[in-house]
Amino acid sequence: MNRAHCTDANWVERSDCRHCAVRQFSIFSVLPEEAFSAIPEPIDHLTYSKQGRLYSQGEPGEYVFSIRSGWVKLVVGDADGVEHIVRLVGPGGLLGLELLLSSADGRYSRAAVAHGEVDLCRIPLSTLRELELKHPELYPAVFQRCSEQARLADEVIVSFVSGALHTRVEHALAFLARETADQHGQFSKMSDADMAAWVGASVESVSRELAALKRQGRLQCADGRCTFV
Amino acid sequence: MNRAHCTDANWVERSDCRHCAVRQFSIFSVLPEEAFSAIPEPIDHLTYSKQGRLYSQGEPGEYVFSIRSGWVKLVVGDADGVEHIVRLVGPGGLLGLELLLSSADGRYSRAAVAHGEVDLCRIPLSTLRELELKHPELYPAVFQRCSEQARLADEVIVSFVSGALHTRVEHALAFLARETADQHGQFSKMSDADMAAWVGASVESVSRELAALKRQGRLQCADGRCTFV
């Protein structure tokens, strides 16, 4: 079996949303503590390692994922089977929201794959639906995450897949540096293949652009960590 | 003043949502008739002619638009001021949803321009908010439209702005033929400039691709109406 298609997840714990350290970033920030006392199915806390697959495109599923830390690639295959990264979703983001639609047929419409280490909560659809019913204040929080998905997709259209390749690669690196960098301004290296699937180019062209940026000293990579100016 | 930047709208009537012929396609299909008896601000029924501008990117606004018939281009300018059509939204679609976000600062994040004749209802934000509060069943309807925006954006990424130009143009024409055609299979011609802003190419390249398809007999245009096989 192709390792890239294996789910590579570790169960960490049954989530204790009442005392969650990062709840203020999640959709549950709007809920009172007692909301979590009687939910139908438990919320689990999972971690995925690099390239771990949360779910595949077209696969039936019944979980929505709330990202605690790390970044997830959303991938869509085109008519020829070529895979495109349609956006990167980070902490606070909500994945699998399409399952809430009656038209979705209970299937994920994109694939979700961990880019680096990812730490998240897996929320059963039934639990989310019940919480929404009991606490309508949850709706705006979910809507906000959905709206953010559209905004991120727009950014991909105007910045990452349109225009000359060198500007697309620069925009993509700038995104990684701006959104995913640690306190030292370093972000984890994205593979050339992923970058190619993101900016809509061939691996070779991406490699050449990155080499040019390294020659200029604008991009520096060592030990899987990079900086970009 | 540049005509392209003028709002070109006609007021038709004060909307009577109780007896609206197309309510079943709109977000209001989930509401009972009496919901419309005491709304704070009235919903107006407007039409926009070709290239009429509903709103511009970054402009403050307090209306959400529900499309009754026709198609609207959502346009985003990139860092160099080049405008990209990030999607086409049709009947049943909801525009300006970003105003619901607290982070939006009350401004539209994309421009909306009529592609052909458009017939729509203009819903004051205050009215939408009040209806949502009184009728939480409205939330899923709004969420569904928002989710649809993300799906449309994904389609643009994988089909309209990625890959070889001739496939992008074909995909775009196929979309127009599939989504916007009348009962005779005819759809209204899109200008070369709009097509270029949609598929991310130069006007000249688009013109050449369209000329090639016409030579092959796959695209036929007459009198502003086209068919595509």
Next chain:
DNA sequence: CGTCCGCTTGAATAGTGTCAAGGTGGGTGG
């Protein structure tokens, strides 16, 4: 009737993909 705008076409050029070959580094098994 003249102007403007959108469309078309040609030619030169730059950009990008493809194919091919070779390099590098990390991991595995002997």
Next chain:
DNA sequence: CCACCCACCTTGACACTATTCAAGCGGACG
């Protein structure tokens, strides 16, 4: 521990695609 292997990255050559610049055409409209 070392040799090997494989996945990933790099580089070059070449073909092809798309952009740019330039010129001209035609219809709509004042």
